[in-house]
Amino acid sequence: MSKHVLALEQFDRQQLQSFVDRAIELKSERKQGVRHEQLAGRTICLLFDKPSTRTRVSFEAAMYGLGGNVIFMSSKDSQLGRGEPLKDTARVLARYVDGIVVRTFGQEIVEELARYSDVPVINALTDLYHPCQILSDVMTVIEKKGALENLKIVWIGDGNNMANSWIEAAAIFGFSLTLACPQGFDPDEKVLARSKERATQSITLLRDPVEAIKDADVVNVDVWASMGQEDEQEERLELFQPYQLNRELLAKAKDDAVVLHCLPAHRGEEITEDVLEGPQSVAFDQAENKMHIHKALLDQFID
Template identity: 70%
Template sequence: MARHLLALSDFSGPELAALIDRAIKMKRESRAGVRHRDLAGRTIALVFEKPSTRTRVSFEAAMYGLGGQVIYLSSRDTQLARNEPLKDMARVMARYVDGLVIRTFGQEIVDELARYSQVPVINALTDLHHPCQILSDLMTVIESKGRLEQLKIAWVGDGNNMANSWIQAASRLGFTLTLACPEGYEPDPQILAAARSEAERPITVVRDPAQAVADADVINTDVWASMGQEAEQLHRLQVFRPYQVNERLLAEAAPDAIVLHCLPAHREEEISETVLEGPRSVVWDQAENKMHIHKAILAAFLAGGSQ
């Protein structure tokens, strides 16, 4: 039976760490000129209801870098928009390709595709979870800071899919996580409660961004209005304005703190130009690492097993 990557909570800490270690190793080998051929002769389908530049290109580059092939399907190219049952799509697609990478809105879509698919289904983003992105973020943190267990990581902004996956990562990998979110924009309460019940270190939600980043080793943020929330843009600009990651907020963190942003960034909204382009920013390494973590995920899951 195929194993799927739907949410980080589906995996143990050692399994997640193994994926990150594999990505770091593959990155090092690639830079040394090693050509990976783990998936020669294999094909994945990228099924994207939500368009993306970085996610699409990084998955395509990862698959080609493993010797495989890619079929890209936008929402207009699939039967999702025509209300074909997901179970039918899953069973048919599994006879054409070796894996499905899904970027969509509802988590229930990837869950049902996985229920009926005989090949791995990988969640490239839903409104509830963003597991692959958080794995690449964690890879970047490890490259910059070393062991996760000793770190305090701060999230500043919306309690969105990124925040939910950070919470699940903290419960599995044992770092301290503090999230600063405005009232009414907190992370999913069920995800938060489940993670807290399993976590070794505190997972805290506060209102004050300065409190969240105090002595933090890592500061992470994201756009204030995600895809599908365009109608809320003006209201969110007002609500989240005190949550901008800027030089003043960065001064509250540890002197060697790094700053993450999954991109695209709205400069002078959720993050200032000086921080994004400054010496503490690791966003370009973070963006590159999407490709390396996707390589590790594809190699692990399409070859069978996550180790």
């Protein structure tokens, strides 16, 4: 198994399932008051180019919850913001810490850091992938719905990094995934092609959100403009309006369908207030599960 977590496609189903199972176990033990100290004396560095609330706090809480230590650095606090080569940063940090968690723009950044780092590098978000988030989403679905195989999972909106990692998850875990994205906002072509070759169930890309959501067990949405796309906000608001998850659209899914949103949510844009705060929304369970998945990954990868 790879010593880094860069994308879900690096792993097989058994490996990904083991991360989810371990997260569920750690979550249960935490609720029972069990104290975890297996990473006592270990330190990770959070190296973030992009701002964060949930990802930063959940990784910090996860590491502290395993008895370890955390050093946080934004790009403006490090030499990365002043042009130091990534390979130098990787080799130096690897002599100081036991793991590097990276939240950045280009996937090539985490890949180069991993190439030169002697300690694990974990992708906490790039413009191409969001692997840790999707593992926490899968964990949430399993908690709410049980086995994944017979579920229809739907993604509605932008074909962004979340969509790409959902596509990889569908191929690896073996569940059906339907995506509804506006023309010109599709998931990455290479990710989709590779995943379809690996998939045992259908991965379908549609334009019509009403057709996509029909009989869905799980409905997943995200913001229409991600970090770095703020200048496209107004254009996207108009183009994506038919993809808003509101009561009318959600009614096309199964009555017991659950709604996922990785947060932060723009109420009144990609999702309405009544849906996000409604009984089918599991967004806040999903947010909690980030911490438990991060614990499981740190427990597995930090030596």
